[in-house]
Amino acid sequence: MNKRADTSNLLFQSSEWNFNTLYRTYDAIKEIALDELGLDVYPNQLEIISSEQMLDAYSSNGMPLIYRHWSFGKHFVYEEHHYRKGHRGLAYELVINSNPCITYLMEENTMSMQTLVTAHAAFGHNHFFKNNYLFKQWTDADAILNYMEFAKGYIARCEEKYGLAAVEPIIDAAHALMEQAVFRYNRPPRNSPMKERARVRDRLEYEERAFSDLWRTLPQRKADEDPSEIERDLSERKKTLNLPEENLLYFIEKNSIILEPWQREILRIVRVVAQYFYPQRQTKVMNEGCATFVHYTIMNMMFDKGQLSEGNLLEMLHSHSNVVFQPGFDDPRFSGLNPYALGFAMMQDIERICTEPTAEDRDWFPEFAGNGDWRGTLLDAWANHRDESFILQYLSPALIRKFRLFALEDETKENHYKVSSIHNERGYERIRSTLARSYDIGVNQPNIQVVDVDFRGNRHLHLQHTVRDGIVLDEHARTATLRHVRRLWGYDVSLVGVEAGSEKILYETSSSKLAE
């Protein structure tokens, strides 16, 4: 404690920040993050913004720029209203998965908060973005900002050329299918924005060049042609269409007959944005846990080095504990498991298991219990897991007891919930797998695929919803969304709900039956 008296190492003392202290503190954090924690990050770009700009960023999905659409305006007025009324505060920071990694810092933050936030976002999140396999596989941090710029410009040009009234419905419809606009298994091809532009241009140019009025005069195919040939054509076509297809927007973009090239391009843009955010939605717990663990560790190390005063540390701890607060299920403040709390607790737990394992931990985690190398173990976990697999592998009985987790069965037809397991020997496995499953987007999002297209007849598009656990779609939203699909496809679209396993048809609906 007596070394506290020595203030010569302190990076800052007042709560006001200025660019000098920011630089100095950044360097101190960087030293710890890279040398002692072994993090590997994109170059950082930290931007100081005001609260209005933060609100702007909120409503554009946190992207520094995004194409124009009324739905972003809707989110904006919503956020603004709640902020002005004091219903909710704004985030201290916002970080973008890009290279260089952009972090927004709020100007209202005190210097202690800026320190915390820099460690949290510019090193915690940044490391996660750069190293987690999902981000590596699915997003292209180098290209995203350029791509968004291209997208914004492209859609603006479309609005100029074809009118807002023509562009807006396409984006509306594409947004409705955003959930079904990601590839979950095969990797999307990468294209740089330059290539992207060139591709669009070439295609349009080719079409203009290849236009020939003569094609119109070609005789139509005779109706009485050999049916087996048509049949063969069809099955071949189906094979090339690669059915079934889970990415509806991709399928429509490639195969809809009625879409103009620019409309396809818009679908593509929406699809790319959806794909870009897909990994973030699968790694909420890990991402926040990683960042929280990193800032917590770094600020303690800084304090030990005498770089932070006790007052600074207390201020940071205060907001840290606000962030990782987890109320019980019956608390009025409860709104689900807090990803910060769960993630942080799990990371800390891993550190504990590595350094001071109990006999139980050795039973459950023989691979790394007591190996002493918590840094390596965590770096490995951050790199190779998403929420679902992370929880499935690393949630320890000790933590289940600490959170007093229990599982609750909810059968809609029953009047009771049933407690299916609690934090005891019999319940650990079940709680762990149930919790992991609840973070699996593949399970939680309705599984809807294109299964068939009637190219020979009325071009009917057949979608199939594989119903799991009897959870069907909200009917109102289903109807509205189906209308959007029909708008993009141009012909009738039907959706069939099939129960997983039994192949029983639960419901069937078609756009031909919907009133426009």
Added chain:
Amino acid sequence: MPNFIDRRLNPKDKSLSNRQRFLRRARVELKRVINEKISTEKITDVDAGHAISLPVSGTSEPSFSPDRGTGRREYVLPGNREFVLGDRLPKPGVGGGAGAGKGGAADLELEDDFRFVLSREEVLDLFFEDLELPDMVKSSLKEAIAFKPRRAGFTTAGAPTNINVGRSMRNSFGRRIALRRPKQADLDAIADEVALLEAEAKPSPASLEHLAELRRELEVLQRRRKLVAYIDPVDIRFNRFEPMPVPNANAVMFCLMDVSGSMGEREKDLAKRFFVLLHLFLKRRYERIDIVFIRHTHQAHEVDEETFFHSTQSGGTVVSTALEEMRRIIEDRYPSRDWNIYAAQASDGDNLTGDSENCVNLLNNELMKLCQYYAYVEILDERESAIFRSTDNGTSLWRSYRLVGTNWRNFQMTRIAKPGDIYPVFHQLFAKQPKTAKSG
């Protein structure tokens, strides 16, 4: 090297165009809400920012989403205290539960409770929509109060052009005295003495010592002079300016309305728009506006706004009573030398036989001399409007008022059947030269 960028000065309102798109999208719904507000709220509040509560229709963003009321689910929740395996908990109500419905409940709230605030501009845009005002009038009505910078003391920071020399020099002088800045004259005196001593051919040891002492002293004084500057940044004072609203005279606005049974909801709504428009106009030109509501049947009373618009009274119709009442109030409280008096009268044209002449006399002989402007609207049935619109015929009140109209240029009247008809009665108010000189 980290890259810090200060974005605070970048333009904000990046979301403005998206916001406008959203409002356009929600226009029909917004319009309905605003019209509702206009009919229920006070005249003076119409152009305030409004919190709007919007149902989701038209602006919903559908997607394939699971129906929360179906199927089998399993949740993991924290904070178990007493439950053991196999416990059964009753579901609270339908379709929701402690943890289970929680997510759903939050989402539902989000949709039902979609509230946000429209700015004054946006509200006025919607209000003006079917009034068919010329664009110039619209923009001048939206103008906020004008400000003029006014001197208000001194400040330590400001633009060089605003330096107050007298004040700065006074500070400098005080500081120089307090810190004992050596005067140039003292320095010169010592320097002269030094020069004198140096000039001596054979200095005595005493004078040599004196010379050394003088040099030391001179050096100290010179250093002191350097340290205590003549003018230091702390001395500088700037003139401070404060934006002050441009002072305006007072105005009083009389709203006169017939509230006998023949005035229904539609008529009152039209009348209200007519009053609101006049109020907006006055608000632009006067700092303080009083509104007096006078309603009448066969007798007239001054009432508050709530009563004025929302309660009916039975009885005949004697218009002159309202004018009498107005005259009495002017005499009592609003002397015309201190107040700009504006009057707006709305009626369906009914009047007691023979009373219309009284009205004309009252107006011609007394009121019109006091008023800046007098606007009269006669609210017609949609069906009647086609017949009466262009003719001079009409109710006795209309015919009598025509006489007043020919005498006084600041008397305007029109018949209205829909909101778009209101504007002409104010045409003169909004004309380029808004001088409402009395004729005659």
